[in-house]
Amino acid sequence: xxxxxxxxxxxxxxxxxxxxxxxxxxxIEIVHGVDFDLAPGKVLGLIGxxxxxxxxxxxxxxxxxxxxxxxxxxEVFVNGRDILKGGLRRLRALRGAEVTYVAQSAAASFNPAKxxxxxxxxxxxxxxxxxxxxxxxxxxALFEKLGLPDPQNFGQRYPHQVSGGxxxxxxxxxALCPQPDLVVFDEPTTALDVTTQIDVLAAIKDAxxxxxxxxxxxxxxxxxxxxxxxxxxxxxxxRMVEYGHTDQIIxxxxxxxxxxxxxxxxxxxxEKAPTQEPxxxxxxxxxxYRGTDKDVLQNINxxxxxxxxxxxxxxxxxxxSTLARVITGLLPPSEGxxxxxxxxxxxxxxxxxxxxxxxxxxxxxxxDTAMNPRQTVGTIIGRPLEFYFGLKGAEKQKxxxxxxxxxxxxxxxxxxxxxxxxxxxxxxxCIARALAAKPKLIICDEVTSALDPLVADGILKxxxxxxxxxxxxxxxxxxxxxxxxxxxxxxxxxxxxQVVRYGGKSQVLSPPFDDYTDLLLSSVPEMKLGWxxxxxxxxxxxxxxx
Amino acid sequence: MxxxxxxxxxxxxxxxxxxxxxIFAPLIAPYGMAEVVGDVWxxxxxxxxxxxxxxxxxxxSRMIYGGRTTIFIATMATVLSFVTGSVLxxxxxxxxxxxxxxxxxxxxxxxxxxxxxxxxVVLSVMPTTVTMxxxxxxxxxxxxVYRLARAVAVDITVMxxxxxxxxxxxxxxxxIFRETLPNAxxxxxAEMGLRFIFMVLFVSTLSFLGLGVQPxxxxxxxxxxxxxxxxxxxxxxxLYPAYAIATLCISINLVADWILNRTTSLKGGxx
Numbered sequence: 136x137x138x139x140x141x142x143x144x145x146x147x148x149x150x151x152x153x154x155x156x157x158x159x160x161x162x163i164e165i166v167h168g169v170d171f172d173l174a175p176g177k178v179l180g181l182i183g184x185x186x187x188x189x190x191x192x193x194x195x196x197x198x199x200x201x202x203x204x205x206x207x208x209x210e211v212f213v214n215g216r217d218i219l220k221g222g223l224r225r226l227r228a229l230r231g232a233e234v235t236y237v238a239q240s241a242a243a244s245f246n247p248a249k250x251x252x253x254x255x256x257x258x259x260x261x262x263x264x265x266x267x268x269x270x271x272x273x274x275x276a277l278f279e280k281l282g283l284p285d286p287q288n289f290g291q292r293y294p295h296q297v298s299g300g301x302x303x304x305x306x307x308x309x310a311l312c313p314q315p316d317l318v319v320f321d322e323p324t325t326a327l328d329v330t331t332q333i334d335v336l337a338a339i340k341d342a343x344x345x346x347x348x349x350x351x352x353x354x355x356x357x358x359x360x361x362x363x364x365x366x367x368x369x370x371x372x373x374r375m376v377e378y379g380h381t382d383q384i385i386x387x388x389x390x391x392x393x394x395x396x397x398x399x400x401x402x403x404x405x406e407k408a409p410t411q412e413p414x415x416x417x418x419x420x421x422x423x424y425r426g427t428d429k430d431v432l433q434n435i436n437x438x439x440x441x442x443x444x445x446x447x448x449x450x451x452x453x454x455x456s457t458l459a460r461v462i463t464g465l466l467p468p469s470e471g472x473x474x475x476x477x478x479x480x481x482x483x484x485x486x487x488x489x490x491x492x493x494x495x496x497x498x499x500x501x502x503d504t505a506m507n508p509r510q511t512v513g514t515i516i517g518r519p520l521e522f523y524f525g526l527k528g529a530e531k532q533k534x535x536x537x538x539x540x541x542x543x544x545x546x547x548x549x550x551x552x553x554x555x556x557x558x559x560x561x562x563x564x565c566i567a568r569a570l571a572a573k574p575k576l577i578i579c580d581e582v583t584s585a586l587d588p589l590v591a592d593g594i595l596k597x598x599x600x601x602x603x604x605x606x607x608x609x610x611x612x613x614x615x616x617x618x619x620x621x622x623x624x625x626x627x628x629x630x631x632x633q634v635v636r637y638g639g640k641s642q643v644l645s646p647p648f649d650d651y652t653d654l655l656l657s658s659v660p661e662m663k664l665g666w667x668x669x670x671x672x673x674x675x676x677x678x679x680x681x
Numbered sequence: 682m683x684x685x686x687x688x689x690x691x692x693x694x695x696x697x698x699x700x701x702x703x704i705f706a707p708l709i710a711p712y713g714m715a716e717v718v719g720d721v722w723x724x725x726x727x728x729x730x731x732x733x734x735x736x737x738x739x740x741x742s743r744m745i746y747g748g749r750t751t752i753f754i755a756t757m758a759t760v761l762s763f764v765t766g767s768v769l770x771x772x773x774x775x776x777x778x779x780x781x782x783x784x785x786x787x788x789x790x791x792x793x794x795x796x797x798x799x800x801x802v803v804l805s806v807m808p809t810t811v812t813m814x815x816x817x818x819x820x821x822x823x824x825x826v827y828r829l830a831r832a833v834a835v836d837i838t839v840m841x842x843x844x845x846x847x848x849x850x851x852x853x854x855x856x857i858f859r860e861t862l863p864n865a866x867x868x869x870x871a872e873m874g875l876r877f878i879f880m881v882l883f884v885s886t887l888s889f890l891g892l893g894v895q896p897x898x899x900x901x902x903x904x905x906x907x908x909x910x911x912x913x914x915x916x917x918x919x920l921y922p923a924y925a926i927a928t929l930c931i932s933i934n935l936v937a938d939w940i941l942n943r944t945t946s947l948k949g950g951x952x
Binding site: 463464465484487489492493496497499501504505506507508509510518519522568572 | 840841842844845847848849850851859860863864
């Protein structure tokens, strides 16, 4: 017996009310008895796929269940008190004082009409943890520690005046300001670009170490959690799968599910050499949105060869999705031209012949919104068949069945609606819809970023297999370098509307690098202990050397 | 059937009774519509269940025939306003640009004139026939439906599945009727229940002012007009149409509520 645990959770059960359409509301259990301890000053990582219950468990540490979620059983001790007993008044005293919370989307969590300082010190002052002057002094000290620019005056800005990464750090300051015993971090870096994520991660880690606060760190990214936590709990569908030291989970996982999580992204794909004429050739494309005077794309030149994959990588705002809009004809370019399969594409969508539309298909990031919720899988896949090839009746049904086989789903799915499918199945149906048109090129816009790692892996494997069978080319837009390594033949790195590096996969990913590619590549979290410290130390050395 | 909540059952029952009475009016009504069968404003008796009206016609028969006219006009006008309003609204939302601007500003223009005054002006020059009433009411009301349909459709047309349909090369008809309409139905159905009631009130108002359904044809607004003097003598005759309008209104909205609940879920109303 050294330290009494700060947080002790015993047999935690959480239920939720679901509302199936046309039926009576039902009570279901979403967390089935979870136990853990957290000593003062330690960090526990909760990891799992979506629906694993990790956020729900994290919020339960504050005695909170959101939207229809209710803690139905078990005990949660914070500082030796069972917070589930004692009612709302006690909870109110606890939240924002002893236990604080950092949400995933800082942009949606701050009040846009108030200055940051007011929001950051609000809970501290309300709970009488400090006077206003003390709280503001603390906040300024935290800004400095978190590496925010101009700490003295940073608090005077409004949320829209700072960047996403800075806002996420401001929210960390908000959580640390009352000097709590425990902070719950709910996917604090998931919405950020990799190059921003690394700074925020380092700032959070330093702040946790310096203030000696304990933390629950919720994420779906094992490589991220490995950098910050002492212990990791792996969750699947509301049950604990494995619970142990970070070192053990990463280097010697015991359970099959944990092993799968650790070894994810192990797809090998040998680079193909460019062959004949490119199927798609983007020449000197410059584009801007109507009513603006800034070129979102500047003089883009890339080629894509038949049956190959060109990965377009970059941060949000780099113009990679805009490139897709230009190729599809949704945004006519101001200069340059695009050749597709030997012929010049008309700039606007409306003027393109049907054959061009058929041979150039698109798959979206959010499969949820890419399918009409009122159409069955059969209609969704069948429509291109009917529309482009005039297939009807039995012939159409036969082709739908073939397509469902190709995406490894049975024909039992024909009459299902999108709402009845899982995230991975939805994306598969979108792939089938694109394939139904027998395209020469499919534009994949962040198709795996909304999916859990294991599911995303399945989709990538499927895409590679289909490429071999159908000899279709992919223009693969992504911000995730692991995906790029897994499936591309050539790579274009985009930064602020320009292609900064372009070539075959091996060429782009081997030194010497330009500054931006180096930054991008070194920012991708690796599943190694101490990776974060190494990168930060390396960067400090380099900047000192310059 | 067993899943129908009690409120919807009540609503369905009353709505059904009103519509059946309207359809089978000649079979149900004890006397003819314009037949003078008794004294002026006789109290209710076994012979005249609701008494007689200002010139001695059976009030129950007039209520039944009046319901037939009122419900028929209101229904047809609602259908007309929904077809025109939603098709134009979807068309504007899907087309965007100057088509949307032109249509929307024109609708704003029509809406800026109070519809009752607009209707009175038109009816004072045009012949007051049932067809004319339906056309006028339907087209005037379609501006409201247009607004709603356009607002709903604008949210839908920015979804990726509509973009996917455009990229496929679909024509505007498919985008309106197959991609947009099914996802906009819930709010439109809810609005339809409400609009039907406004139509009943509208046609009753017009008749009360003497510009709607013309005598001897009966309708609920007309019955109020003919019997309004009776209220001074404690005669209920003018109030029966009011009861009828109120119960019909409530029951139709109970049904609309239930349909809404069935077709929406907590997932953004698109389950």
